[in-house]
Each structure stands twice: as structure tokens, then as C-alpha cells.
């Protein structure tokens with residue numbers, strides 16, 4: 001592993017971000033979602049959170065910044081071995097940092113074990129990655145999570161702690177909502193570490209958390225994924241109502257032409273509950289009924 005922090009660590013083992021910034025020839029700018037991880041212990045742990053047996057032969061990093069995590073991912077993928085076992089692709093939007101990464105890891109780029117894509121992770125073509133480990137730009141947390149989750153790959157991602165708590169919440173908990181159902185539809189999710197603000201430079205306003213997403217095969221069928229997600233979104237706009245009233249009141253969001261027909265077809269047991277008590281399989285059952293009886297159209 002390249003030691004890019006030589007002589008720049010403080011008493012806590014943290015990197016000196018100014019030294020990294022000088023080397024990148026640009027400063028981290030929080031307005032560009034640039035909160036760099038500077039705690040080496042956290043950086044070392046991130047790749048180890050991949051699920052047991054995960055294929056690390058092609059790791060994706062979203063937002064490479066000054067490369068502190070990229071370094072670890074190259075090692076985790078076995079890309080530094082004399083006979084490289086794997087490779088890493090980094091997507092970085094900011095041109096100076098993308099150029100810095102290419103220069104800093106010139107050997108890996110040259111040998112084909114590292115590709116740096118300069119572009120917006122929300123719009124560039126994603127590579128055929130086997131797993132993703134990233135300290136995400138928080139401004140696009142939701143959009144990038146829902147770009148990655150349908151790819152059915154193991155993900156280790158940092159989020160604002162409050163967002164992470166909502167992703168992993170279970171039915172009945174106060175944080176449980178649309179984000180929880182949509183996430184858990186794709187993956188088993190858990191918070192594996194909380195990261196204090198001091199681990200970043202510049203420090204973000206709030207605490208962060210690392211979420212591990214292990215792809216799952218749901219024990220229910222969803223024929224129309226777009227409708228399922230829209231239906232979940234619709235019902236949670238009326239989370240204090242019963243499911244019966246939520247289905248009726250949100251037809252303009254879910255796109256149901258005949259919400260009453262859905263209510264007539266559904267079990268009283270589901271209709272009398274509140275959306276926040278339904279697990280993803282119950283939402284799937286209701287969405288199937290809604291598809292069949294409610295004449296959904298694009299909302």
C-alpha cells in the first residue's frame with residue numbers, strides 16, 4: 001500500500017488533511033460534498049465490513065476525493081499483488097481530484113488495476129462491479145443508494161447517521177418509513193459502525209454511520225418494481241392514517257384509478273393497520289392487490 005500520509009498523522013493516527021490537500025493541489029470543499037475521512041482506523045475498517053465471502057475482485061468507489069480509501073480498496077481487491085487478483089473503479093466528479101487520483105495511483109492506472117472515471121456517479125454508466133465500498137457524498141445519498149441497491153451487490157456505504165438509522169429501522173420503530181421499506185426490499189441492512197465528526201476534514205455538521213447492505217432474495221414477488229416503490233411512497237405520505245384511508249387518500253400519488261376496488265379486495269387485518277407497521281412483504285402483498293384491482297397508471 002502506498003503510504004501517502006507519511007509524517008502527516010497526528011497523535012490520534014489521523015492524517016493531516018492539509019498535507020493531502022496540498023498534494024491534490026486543491027482544498028476539500030464542503031459545498032462539493034467533500035468531507036474527507038482522515039482517521040486511518042476507520043479507513044482501514046471500511047473494506048473489512050464487506051460480508052463474508054463477498055467477491056472483492058472489482059471494487060467500486062463513489063467519490064474518491066484524495067484517495068485515502070482508494071488506497072485501501074486497491075489492497076482489499078488484491079490489486080497491489082505482483083500478480084493482481086482484482087481491480088478498482090473510482091467515480092469522482094471533481095476534475096482536480098480525478099486528475100490527482102490518476103497521478104497519485106499512476107502505477108495502478110498504468111497496469112489497469114485502477115480506473116478513474118471523472119463524472120457524476122448519478123449519470124455515468126456504472127461498471128460491472130462485484131462490490132462497492134464508499135464514503136459517499138451525502139448530498140446524493142438517497143439517489144446513489146437507489147442506483148446501487150438494484151445492482152444486487154454487497155455495499156459498504158457511509159451515510160449521515162440519521163439517514164442510516166432510517167434505512168435499517170424495522171416495522172413499528174419510529175424511524176421506519178419509505179426509506180426503510182425501499183432499502184430492505186433490496187438488501188439485508190445493518191449499521192456496522194458510527195463515525196464521529198472528528199474522523200472527517202472538513203468536519204460535517206452531523207455524525208455519520210457505515211451501513212452494510214447484503215443483497216437478498218425477497219420471499220415475495222414484486223412484478224412491477226416502479227409501481228411497488230411508488231405505492232410505498234404514497235402510503236407513507238399518510239403514515240398516521242390507516243392503510244385503508246392511506247390507499248384512498250394517495251391514489252393521485254400511487255396512480256391508482258380505482259383505490260376503492262383495492263380496499264374491497266384487501267384483508268381487514270392489513271387495512272386497519274398503519275403503514276409504519278407493515279413489513280416489506282406486507283407492502284408487496286398490498287401492491288400486488290393494487291396492481292390487480294386498482295388499475296394503476298403512471299402517476
Ligand SMILES: C[S@@+](CC[C@H](N)C(=O)[O-])C[C@H]1O[C@@H](n2cnc3c(N)ncnc32)[C@H](O)[C@@H]1O
Pocket residue numbers: 032033034035036037038062063064065066067068069070091092093094097119120121122135136137138140
Ligand atoms: C465524502 S467525500 C469522500 C472522499 C474520500 N473517498 C474519503 O473517504 O476521504 C465525497 C467525494 O465525492 C465527490 N463527489 C461529490 N458528488 C459526486 C457525484 N455526484 N459523483 C461522483 N463524485 C462526487 C466529492 O468531490 C468528494 O471527493
